[in-house]
Structure formats: C-alpha cells, structure tokens
Amino acid sequence: MSSRPPGLPWPCLRGPREPTMATRSHRSGSGPRSRPTEGEAAGGLEPLARVLFEGGRLEAPAPVEDNPTRRKILAAAMETFAEQGYRGAATRVIAARAGVAEKTLFAHYGSKAALFAAAMGPGLDAMMGAGAVAELVGELARGGSTLEERLLAVARNRVRFAGKNLHLVKAIFQEVLLDPEFRDRLRERFVARLMPAVGMAIAQGIAMGRLRQVEAAQVIRMLMSLVAGYILTRYIILPDREWDDDAELRLMIDVLLRGLAPEKS
Numbered sequence: 001m002s003s004r005p006p007g008l009p010w011p012c013l014r015g016p017r018e019p020t021m022a023t024r025s026h027r028s029g030s031g032p033r034s035r036p037t038e039g040e041a042a043g044g045l046e047p048l049a050r051v052l053f054e055g056g057r058l059e060a061p062a063p064v065e066d067n068p069t070r071r072k073i074l075a076a077a078m079e080t081f082a083e084q085g086y087r088g089a090a091t092r093v094i095a096a097r098a099g100v101a102e103k104t105l106f107a108h109y110g111s112k113a114a115l116f117a118a119a120m121g122p123g124l125d126a127m128m129g130a131g132a133v134a135e136l137v138g139e140l141a142r143g144g145s146t147l148e149e150r151l152l153a154v155a156r157n158r159v160r161f162a163g164k165n166l167h168l169v170k171a172i173f174q175e176v177l178l179d180p181e182f183r184d185r186l187r188e189r190f191v192a193r194l195m196p197a198v199g200m201a202i203a204q205g206i207a208m209g210r211l212r213q214v215e216a217a218q219v220i221r222m223l224m225s226l227v228a229g230y231i232l233t234r235y236i237i238l239p240d241r242e243w244d245d246d247a248e249l250r251l252m253i254d255v256l257l258r259g260l261a262p263e264k265s
Helices: 038-043 048-053 068-088 091-098 102-109 112-128 130-142 147-164 166-178 180-193 195-207 216-237 245-259
Strands: none
Touching: 048 112, 048 180, 068 091, 068 102, 068 112, 068 166, 091 102, 091 112, 102 112, 112 130, 112 166, 112 180, 130 147, 130 195, 147 166, 147 195, 147 216, 147 245, 166 180, 166 216, 180 195, 195 216, 216 245
16 A cells, blocks of 8 residues: 555655665775765654754855756755655765765765755745745735735735745645644744734734734634645646636635625624
8 A cells, every 4th residue: 555645746755765774784894984874864864943943044145056066966956855855855866866976965965954954945044034024025015005915915925936946845845744843843933924924914904894803813824724725736736727826816815805804784
C-alpha cells in the first residue's frame, strides 16, 4: 500500500526514507570525516524551524548569489525540496541535478538544513518578512476605499506571489503538514507580521457596519482559508485549467462579505 496520502498532488510528500547512521556505515580510514554522510543527514537532521527562524537568518537581506556553482546547487535544491520535502530530499539527488559532487554541496552549505535555508529562506522572508508587510500595507492603501477592494488587493498580492514562487509554496505546504515546530514558528510569524495589517482593514469594515459584529481574527481565518485553498487548486491541483484570477478572486471576496454582512432587521 502506498504511504502517500490520497489527493496530494506533488510526487512524493515524504520522499524515500534515507538510511540511518545505524544502517549505513562510513569508512574513511584514519582521520576525521570531511563531510556529513547521507545517513547523518537523515539520522541527525537539524531542526529546520530553528535553522530558519532563529539567529535573525530571515531578517538580513540575502546577498545576490554570483557563484555559478552555488546558483546551480540552489536551483536544484529548490526543485528537489518542492518535490520531496525537507526529509525526503536526498542531498545526493540534489548534487546530481546540479551536476556537482555531493562533497561539493556540503563544502558550500555544510548540512541539508543550511541548504534548505539558503534555497528557501529568501522566498520565505519575501512572503512573511518586513518587506512583505510593507508591500501588503501598500496594497491595502492602493486597493481603494471599500473593504471589498482592499481584501481583493490582499488576495491578488498573495496569489501573485505564489505564482512566482511555486517551488517555495510546495515546499512550505509540505513542512507545515509534517513539521509541528515549523508550523508553530510560521504561525507565530504570520500572527506577528501580517495579521495586524489585514486586521486593521477588517476592523474598519466592522466599525463602519459593512460586516456584522465578529472578531477581525475570524474574518482573517476565513480569508486565509479561501486564498490558500485557491492557491492550492490554482497552481497545484488544477494547474492546466484556464484561470481568470481576477474574476475568481472577486467572486470569492463577494461571497465572503455577503455571508458576513449585517443581518437585516
């Protein structure tokens, strides 16, 4: 029986189980080992959430990578992590896709966690970092005077970002499902960074009587579910269908707001 959960569109959510240190020995003769083995990458995985979210890694702007070898490794890593997730992705496969030796990969990045952070960190920061908040606030300001137009601006922004960063989106979806610590850290970041900007626009709609008296956080959760579901369907489940994003998103926001409209007396 397949271990892949039904309905998940990417090729392998968990990926092949990599050998552990107990099942794969490393003999290097005398002297220390020069790099981690694949077994060490699986048997002693660094916690991904800590590598990504601690030490200000996502706060510093990522330098433009001008090393052609590193660019090839990062491109191969993004593709492989998107297909197989952090645990399932084998560094030997990433190295082969990049056309380099596995020891070259480790010489540049040291560990699989560091490679994931280098490949996905800049995109994750663009999705939820300070720059993303500033961009979202700008979208809200430019979105128009009505709550409908402001929420539509937010939805457009997130869908547009997902379309430009599909490898990131696929990899993040998998880690959210499989890694509780990663999920908790991502949620904390969202609550601290993005919720206040959107919540202010929703609170204004409630104060003006456009929405019934509900918690702004409830409306944000509904909006998140709609937008995330649309992204999943649009780019992963039914990518070959012809999509009119503007029409779809307008209808989505209209249905949400009609359902939240004040009850008529």
